[in-house]
Amino acid sequence: MAADAPPPSKEQHKLPSPEEFSEVQESAEFGELRRSYRSFAFPLTVAFIAWYLLYVLLSNYAGGFMGTKLFGNINVAFVLGVAQFVTTFLIAWWYSRHAAAKLDPKAEAIKSRMEGGA
Amino acid sequence: MSPAQQTLLAANEASEHRPLIITLFALFVLATLGITIWAGRQTKDAADFYAGGRQFSAFQNGLAVSGDYMSAASFLGIAGAIAIFGYDGFLYSIGFLVAWLVALLLVAEPLRNSGRYTMGDVLAYRMRQRPVRTAAGTSTIVVSIFYLLAQMAGAGVLVSLLLGITSDAGKILIVALVGILMIVYVSIGGMKGTTWVQMVKAVLLIGGTILITFLVLLKFNFNISDLLGTAAENSGKGAAFLEPGLQYGATGTSKLDFISLGVALVLGTAGLPHILIRFYTVPNAKAARKSVNWAIGIIGAFYLMTIALGFGAAALISQDEIIASNPSGNTAAPLLALHLGGVDSAWGAILLATISAVAFATILAVVAGLTLASSSSFAHDIYANVIRKGQASGAEEVRAARWATVFIGVISIGLGALARDLNVAGLVALAFAVAASANLPTILYSLFWKRFTTQGALWSIYGGLIVAVGLVLFSPVVSGDPKAMFPEVDFAWFPLKNPGIISIPSASSWAGSARSCPRRSRTSRSTPSWRSGP
Numbered sequence: 001m002a003a004d005a006p007p008p009s010k011e012q013h014k015l016p017s018p019e020e021f022s023e024v025q026e027s028a029e030f031g032e033l034r035r036s037y038r039s040f041a042f043p044l045t046v047a048f049i050a051w052y053l054l055y056v057l058l059s060n061y062a063g064g065f066m067g068t069k070l071f072g073n074i075n076v077a078f079v080l081g082v083a084q085f086v087t088t089f090l091i092a093w094w095y096s097r098h099a100a101a102k103l104d105p106k107a108e109a110i111k112s113r114m115e116g117g118a
Numbered sequence: 119m120s121p122a123q124q125t126l127l128a129a130n131e132a133s134e135h136r137p138l139i140i141t142l143f144a145l146f147v148l149a150t151l152g153i154t155i156w157a158g159r160q161t162k163d164a165a166d167f168y169a170g171g172r173q174f175s176a177f178q179n180g181l182a183v184s185g186d187y188m189s190a191a192s193f194l195g196i197a198g199a200i201a202i203f204g205y206d207g208f209l210y211s212i213g214f215l216v217a218w219l220v221a222l223l224l225v226a227e228p229l230r231n232s233g234r235y236t237m238g239d240v241l242a243y244r245m246r247q248r249p250v251r252t253a254a255g256t257s258t259i260v261v262s263i264f265y266l267l268a269q270m271a272g273a274g275v276l277v278s279l280l281l282g283i284t285s286d287a288g289k290i291l292i293v294a295l296v297g298i299l300m301i302v303y304v305s306i307g308g309m310k311g312t313t314w315v316q317m318v319k320a321v322l323l324i325g326g327t328i329l330i331t332f333l334v335l336l337k338f339n340f341n342i343s344d345l346l347g348t349a350a351e352n353s354g355k356g357a358a359f360l361e362p363g364l365q366y367g368a369t370g371t372s373k374l375d376f377i378s379l380g381v382a383l384v385l386g387t388a389g390l391p392h393i394l395i396r397f398y399t400v401p402n403a404k405a406a407r408k409s410v411n412w413a414i415g416i417i418g419a420f421y422l423m424t425i426a427l428g429f430g431a432a433a434l435i436s437q438d439e440i441i442a443s444n445p446s447g448n449t450a451a452p453l454l455a456l457h458l459g460g461v462d463s464a465w466g467a468i469l470l471a472t473i474s475a476v477a478f479a480t481i482l483a484v485v486a487g488l489t490l491a492s493s494s495s496f497a498h499d500i501y502a503n504v505i506r507k508g509q510a511s512g513a514e515e516v517r518a519a520r521w522a523t524v525f526i527g528v529i530s531i532g533l534g535a536l537a538r539d540l541n542v543a544g545l546v547a548l549a550f551a552v553a554a555s556a557n558l559p560t561i562l563y564s565l566f567w568k569r570f571t572t573q574g575a576l577w578s579i580y581g582g583l584i585v586a587v588g589l590v591l592f593s594p595v596v597s598g599d600p601k602a603m604f605p606e607v608d609f610a611w612f613p614l615k616n617p618g619i620i621s622i623p624s625a626s627s628w629a630g631s632a633r634s635c636p637r638r639s640r641t642s643r644s645t646p647s648w649r650s651g652p
Contacts, residue, residue, distance in 0.1 A: 038566075041223045049384065052216050056380040059209060059362035060373045067361040072343030073350065077205055077361055084212045085418055091219055092414045099407060107403075 016114045024114060033106040040098050048091055055080055135467045135474075136281050142475035146322070147299065150315045150482075154303050157311030164512035167308035167519060168235035168494050169398040174313060176405040180412020183396045185316030186487040187214075187387075187413070188323055188420055190272050190480050191546050196421075197454070198447025200428020201440050204350070204359035206366055207428055209376070211421035213383030218417065220558070221388040222410040228565045230397045230406040237394050237557065238499035241564050245572040248504050253579040255499035257556045258391040260583060261549050262492035263530070265390075266485055268545040270296060270534030273481045275444070280452060280474045290535045296485060297531035303486040304493065305523040308516075312490050313399055319483035324420060326476040330451070330469075331423040333458045334430035342425075349432035359432070375614045379547060382618030386550030389557030392491035427451055434458070452477065489530070493522035540603045544595035547616055548586065555621040556582030582625030589617035 016024075024030050058066055059077065066077035161167050174182070192214060199207030233239035238254030270293050277292040278284055303315055338345040350359040358364060366376035387393065397406045431440060431450040434457050443449045455473040459466030497519035502510040510518070560578045563570040589612045590596065598608035614620075 045220070045223050048216065048219050052213075052380070052384060055212070056209075056377055060366070060376060063361060063363050063367065067357065069357075072341075073347040073360060074343050075357075075360055078346070081205075081208055081212055082422075084216055085422055088216055088219060088414065089418060092222055092411055095223055096407065096411055099404075104404060 020114060024110060029106070029110060033103065033110065036102050036106065037099075040102075041095065044091060044095065048087065051087065052084065055084055135471050138467060138471040139280060139474045142471050143478050146318075146475060146479045147482075150303065150318060150479075153314045153318070154307035154311040157308065157314060158306040161308045161310055161516075164235070164498075164515050166310060167516045168395070168498065170309035170313050172399060172401050174399045176400060176408030177412050178313070178317060179396060179400050179405070179409035180416060181320045182313045182316035182399070183393065183409060183413040184416040184420070185318075185320035185323070185483050186392055186396060187417060188320065188480065189269060189484045189546075190276065190477055191268070192421070192424075193323065193327075193480055194272075194276065194448045194451055194477055195446070196424045197427040197431060197451040198440070198444070198449070199365070200424060201431040201435070201450035201454075202437070202447040203365040204353060204355065204429075204432065205362050206364050208425060209362065209366075209380070210383070211424050213380050214387070215414070215418050215421050217384045217387035218410060218414045220385065221393070222407065222414065224562060224565075225388045225394070225558075226397045226406040226410045227403040229394060229561070230400070230403045232565070233398065235395065235398060235498045236495045237391050237561065238495060238503075240561055241575055242499075242503070244564065244570075245575055247508070250572055250575050250579075251499040251503050253576050254560075255495045255504075257552065257579050257583050258495035258499075259492045259526075260587070261389075261552050261557070262391055262488045263526075263533075264545045264552070265392075265549040266488045266492075266526075266530050267533050267537055268549070269481055269485050269488070270530055271537050271540065272448075273478070273485075274534065274538045275448065276474075276477060276481070280449070280477075286538075289538050293534040293538060294531050296482060297527050297534065299482055300485045300489050300530075301524055301527035303482075304489045304527075305520040308519075309395070309399060309490060309494075312486050313396075315483050315486055319479045320416065322476050322479055324416065326473055327420055327423045327427065330430070330455055330458065330473065331426040334426045334434075334454070337430075337434070337458070345426070345429055345433055349429040352434075353432050353437055371613050374619065375616055378614055378616035378619035381622060382547065382551045382554045382616055384554075385558050385618070385622060386552075386554035389553035389561065390549070391495060391553075391557070392487040394557075394561075395491050395494060427454065430454055430458075485530075489523055489526055492526050493519045496522040496526075537603075544590070544603070544615060548590045548595070551590070551616060551618045551621060552583055552586045554582075554618055555586045555625045556580075559622070559626040577628040578625050581628045582621060585624055586617045586621040589614075589621060593617065 058080065066075065066080070068076045070076060070079060160171075165171055192210075196207055196210050199210060201207070229240055232243050236254070237258055238251040241250040241254050273296045274289045274293050278289055283289065283292065303311055307315070334345065335342075338348070346360055350356055353359045355364065366372045397409070400406050400409055428450070431447075431454040435450070435453055440447055440450050440453065443453060452470055452473045455469040456466045459469035497515050501518040501522070502508065502515045506514075556579045559582065560575050563578065564575060592610055593612045593615055594602055594610050595615050596602055596610065597604050598610035599605065602610075
């Protein structure tokens, strides 16, 4: 699960036992983190794959529409192609913002508690 | 391609620029060898060799990921495909970029959290080690060798075209040289050396692409509509050149083939072993996420610039000249550099040499990344955990990885030399199809599906591997087509060149059905899938 627990990079942290891991995995806090990640990432994945497939299908079967000139020699196909780039950049930025605001703090809290041996 | 065609560019242009191209390329090799030796001295334990000590920053790794990903196929191949087929060539660029969202949203962070060195680590985490590691190792090595072979053969073709080397011995020598360099990079420098080589290459490639893009746009006063219009006119295909369909629109089958390719590109990227192991070179999951973000920015900018490269070549060079130089258009980008500088000027010669040297650097860096992925997987998954049952020390693993590098290098030189006259371009698409059918579903299931079993993992890896490779074997990529690997025989019954549309869903569903007969759903030593690194 993304951003759940950055690994201990320094040797001095104690590595929690498998039992401690299992316990944390069952905890409400961890469930909340997992929900927060999945409810964001999964629908977004479905959405961008659908949008990409739509673009592929339009390229294949809607030649007339794709060839419509918008301005100068720029046609719908070109604009939709560049739009795929733009949406990719936007989704990457959006997910990262979500992760930094919602996932990282929760993951950090769980991590420091476990490594602290509390 | 006939020898007459091959010699055309050589005779006209390349031979007189040969000293300059070789000098620039030698500079790159010397610089990267220096880095490799320096990195080799810093490589002390297994984490250094496999994961570069996990001390790379997100930006550094983002650059290196881009370096690993932007192969000669994307630089020369896409520019050429756009120059010849117009808009359809650009469709590749889009698939190659959008694919990174899968890596960002679903793979990079959990992979960094649950694995140590290889793709096999992630699967072995909750399942029976030996069978799943054998499967993961097999699939890693198969994917990497296909990809490697395409790059090696590409190197032979490219070098013969750019340096005017057309003799068989000359081509074999080039393949051997590439192979030996990659063995040196990987066996001495490990992940640390390879990562720095990728960074240098990425900077050179992006720098070269920005320069050419700027010069193309300058010619058209930064008016993209003019550039596209001139390209369409000069291509002789008119408005159709700017619309989808020239390459894939011919028949219902070719349209289906395009869908299949698109799906494999998007789902395959996040299953390519040489990309996956990059996420282990950073200190934590957050850095893995940030490195994918950097990669998306760098790779996205690069693929946007392929518009200028490809349409620029179509606008400024006649179709006859592009096709005479290489029927697939693979030399369109270097030719464009020459034309931008002026065919008979020193500036043109310098630009051609620069872009050619960048193309060589690209090939060399990508083969190094692929070799590292396969030798790591052999040493860590198969040698240390299957053969030695986890009893091998770190030093023994690294020694095994170095020997595996030499072994894989020698095999690739042999296969590359044998395949030098075969059309192996289809192998890259095959590598993506196997990665999408065998690797990605298995990784996603084991990360996100608690009840995924060892048996399910084996079904999904071997099933995906066998279906994808089997379908390609009986496709027009291998036989029964003038452009096939073996054009003189015909045993093709599968009509599509890209198996993804069949192999991806079939492998995934087998994996799912294996759930009904679980051997054990979770092992006793199971811990949450987000356990930390070493």
